[in-house]
Amino acid sequence: xxxxxxxxxSLNGHLWSSAFLTIGADHFKGGGSLGVVAAIATDVxxxxxxxxxxxxxxxELFRAPLHPYTQGLxxxxxxxxVTKRGSQLPAIPGRVPGLIGTMHGCAFRDRCELASxxxxxxxxxxxxxxxxxxxxxxMAAPGEAxx
Ligand code: SF4
Numbered sequence: 502x503x504x505x506x507x508x509x510x511s512l513n514g515h516l517w518s519s520a521f522l523t524i525g526a527d528h529f530k531g532g533g534s535l536g537v538v539a540a541i542a543t544d545v546x547x548x549x550x551x552x553x554x555x556x557x558x559x560x561e562l563f564r565a566p567l568h569p570y571t572q573g574l575x576x577x578x579x580x581x582x583v584t585k586r587g588s589q590l591p592a593i594p595g596r597v598p599g600l601i602g603t604m605h606g607c608a609f610r611d612r613c614e615l616a617s618x619x620x621x622x623x624x625x626x627x628x629x630x631x632x633x634x635x636x637x638x639x640m641a642a643p644g645e646a647x648x
Contacts, residue, residue, distance in 0.1 A: 539559055543558060544559060545563075547562070550604070551608075554571065555568040556630065556633075557631055557636075567641040569613045570613075576591045577591055577592060594612060596612075605621070605622060606623060607638070625637045625639065627647040629646075
């Protein structure tokens, strides 16, 4: 599978060089899948509750994630040579909200340690992140406001 992905990437260049992280964090237990994403993707979109929370070049996103959800996901990955075998990895508390019906504010707010009142009532702003990326969060404002 991984060899096939690398072959597709080299055959098709940019078309096959993106990958997505999704809300299925269980898929990333052990961190192996994230290692694959880091190796093959040029850009990574982190989705939460059906929306892209953060989109950035892969190296930038893994080096300095801006969205609290991305930060939580990356904290939950064991680091070779650092994480002790059998140790408890930090998990993001809470559950993904139901996706039926209209949602106001930030879908991650019940699980976010930075959440404030405005996160519950206002549309979450989108800020530019690098040349083509963005992040949607009140607390992360790396670039110009996009909406
Ligand atoms: S918008 Fe608010 S609740 Fe959502 S991730 Fe940012 S700080 Fe947390």
